Amino acid sequence: MEFEDLYQEIILDHYRKPRNICEGDDTGHICVKHENPLCGDELSLHMKMNRNDTIKDICYRARGCSISISSASIMTEAVKGLKKNEAMELIETVRRMMHGEVVGDGLGDIEALQGVAKFPVRVKCALLAWMALKDALQSPYRQR
Numbered sequence: 001m002e003f004e005d006l007y008q009e010i011i012l013d014h015y016r017k018p019r020n021i022c023e024g025d026d027t028g029h030i031c032v033k034h035e036n037p038l039c040g041d042e043l044s045l046h047m048k049m050n051r052n053d054t055i056k057d058i059c060y061r062a063r064g065c066s067i068s069i070s071s072a073s074i075m076t077e078a079v080k081g082l083k084k085n086e087a088m089e090l091i092e093t094v095r096r097m098m099h100g101e102v103v104g105d106g107l108g109d110i111e112a113l114q115g116v117a118k119f120p121v122r123v124k125c126a127l128l129a130w131m132a133l134k135d136a137l138q139s140p141y142r143q144r
């Protein structure tokens with residue numbers, strides 16, 4: 001299997017079976033809403049932090065293209081349990097990757113998003129969830 005096909009498969013898998021869709025209420029969550037008007041993607045991200053500054057719980061509701069949905073699914077899976085600073089580093093890595101930098105491997109499903117960097121109009125779709133996460137991590141919140 002070519003790498004391109006493999007990446008495509010991973011993205012489709014997350015699109016068809018998105019992980020971490022919000023269920024129930026968002027009480028106590030940090031909530032942010034981001035949009036990508038260029039494509040019509042909408043994402044609301046809900047997150048809870050642990051006392052020790054790790055991401056305890058993260059979920060989202062989204063409407064949009066396959067890239068934006070699968071990126072949100074991949075992102076939430078990747079960052080659950082990470083410390084705030086680790087998550088911020090990962091966001092920066094993904095941002096650099098989406099601008100065509102080679103960032104190495106070991107990123108799991110995130111690597112599948114690399115293929116999107118070749119399509120500049122879709123980069124904003126792929127980065128939507130990551131920018132929402134950055135916003136959420138920088139929001140003032142009460143520790144629980």
Ligand code: ZN
Pocket residue numbers: 036039040041064065066067068125
């Ligand atoms: Zn999109």
